[in-house]
Amino acid sequence: MAGGGSGIGRAVCARLAEEGALVAVADQNEAGAAETVRGLPRGEPGQEHEAFGVDVSSAQSVGELMARIQARFSAPPRVCVSCAGITMDEFLLKQTEAAFDKVLQVNLKGTFLVTQAVARGLVESGAPGGSIINMGSIVGKVGNLGQVSYAASKAGVEGLTKTAAKELARFGIRCNVVLPGFIATPMTDKVPPKVLQKFAGMVPLGRLGDPKEVADVCVFLASDESRYITGASVEVTGMGRESGARTPGFSPRLREGSGGCWVRAGGGWEPGLLGSIPSSGREVGVGGLEQGGWEPGFLGSLPGLG
Structure with a gap:
C-alpha cells in the first residue's frame, strides 16, 4: 500500500487487513505509516503488518522498498494499491514549472515506478496473477479550476493504468484505476462546515464520500470477485463528476x-x-x-x- 499513512490510503489498509491480508504500509511519512499499522487488526505471530518509508518519485527508493517487502514477506505483493499523491494547486497562468514538475513526479512518475516494480516482482517470481490498483481522481477526467498539474497527473495515471492492463494481461496481472470524487478526509477538516455543505449540495447523492467507500471498491478490485475486470476506471463520486x-x-x-x-x-x-x-x-x-x-x-x- 503506497501512500497508506493517512486518508484514503489508511482506510484501504484497514479494509484489506479486515479481509485477512498482510499489509505492507508504505508512505513518505514513515511515522504515519507506523500509526496506520498500529490501528490494524493483529495477525498471527510472524504474520504481522509492517510499515515502510518510501519516496515514490525515486526509482532507488521504490526499488529498495520492494526488496525490503520481499525480504520481510518472502514474496512480492500479490495486491498493490498505489495511493501516494500531492496537490500544489494554482491557476494555469500562475502555475510554476517547479510546482508542476513536483506534482507529476509524485502522482504520475510515482505511480509508474510502483506499478513497474510490483509488476516486475510478480513476473520474475512466476507467481500466478496479481492485482494492481492505482488511485486516480475524477479531476483527471473532467478537469478542475486551479488544478492544472493535479488534473494532468491524474489523467496520466488513468492512461498509464489502462496501458499496463493491456501489457500485463498475458501474465494474469490485472490493473484498474479508482477515480474518487470529493471525499471527506483530514484535508477537508480545515474547510468551514457551511462550505462543505455547499460542496455536498452539488453531489446528486447529497453528501461527501467516505474513505471507507473508496476502500470497499479497492478491496473488490483486489479480490477474486473481480477476476474478469482489468483496465477499468471505477468512479466513486456519488455521480458528482460533471461541471454545472x-x-x-x-x-x-x-x-x-x-x-x-x-x-x-x-x-x-x-x-x-x-x-x-x-x-x-x-x-x-x-x-x-x-x-x-x-x-x-x-x-x-x-x-x-x-
Missing part, C-alpha cells in the same frame, strides 16, 4: 468582474480557489455576472476532489 451542478440559494454578493471563484478577504473580494480554503472563516462564492449583479450560478468541479 446547480446550487440553489447560493447567491453571495460579489464584485463585478469576470466569472469565477472569489474569496472575501479583508472586506473585499479577490480571486480564490475552492477547496484550498483556510479555516479562518473566509466566505466563498461562485456565480455568474448577470446585468451588473450576481445570481446563483453553476459550480464546476472543485479543487480537493479525490
Whole structure:
C-alpha cells in the first residue's frame, strides 16, 4: 500500500487487513505509516503488518522498498494499491514549472515506478496473477479550476493504468484505476462546515464520500470477485463528476468582474480557489455576472476532489 499513512490510503489498509491480508504500509511519512499499522487488526505471530518509508518519485527508493517487502514477506505483493499523491494547486497562468514538475513526479512518475516494480516482482517470481490498483481522481477526467498539474497527473495515471492492463494481461496481472470524487478526509477538516455543505449540495447523492467507500471498491478490485475486470476506471463520486451542478440559494454578493471563484478577504473580494480554503472563516462564492449583479450560478468541479 503506497501512500497508506493517512486518508484514503489508511482506510484501504484497514479494509484489506479486515479481509485477512498482510499489509505492507508504505508512505513518505514513515511515522504515519507506523500509526496506520498500529490501528490494524493483529495477525498471527510472524504474520504481522509492517510499515515502510518510501519516496515514490525515486526509482532507488521504490526499488529498495520492494526488496525490503520481499525480504520481510518472502514474496512480492500479490495486491498493490498505489495511493501516494500531492496537490500544489494554482491557476494555469500562475502555475510554476517547479510546482508542476513536483506534482507529476509524485502522482504520475510515482505511480509508474510502483506499478513497474510490483509488476516486475510478480513476473520474475512466476507467481500466478496479481492485482494492481492505482488511485486516480475524477479531476483527471473532467478537469478542475486551479488544478492544472493535479488534473494532468491524474489523467496520466488513468492512461498509464489502462496501458499496463493491456501489457500485463498475458501474465494474469490485472490493473484498474479508482477515480474518487470529493471525499471527506483530514484535508477537508480545515474547510468551514457551511462550505462543505455547499460542496455536498452539488453531489446528486447529497453528501461527501467516505474513505471507507473508496476502500470497499479497492478491496473488490483486489479480490477474486473481480477476476474478469482489468483496465477499468471505477468512479466513486456519488455521480458528482460533471461541471454545472446547480446550487440553489447560493447567491453571495460579489464584485463585478469576470466569472469565477472569489474569496472575501479583508472586506473585499479577490480571486480564490475552492477547496484550498483556510479555516479562518473566509466566505466563498461562485456565480455568474448577470446585468451588473450576481445570481446563483453553476459550480464546476472543485479543487480537493479525490
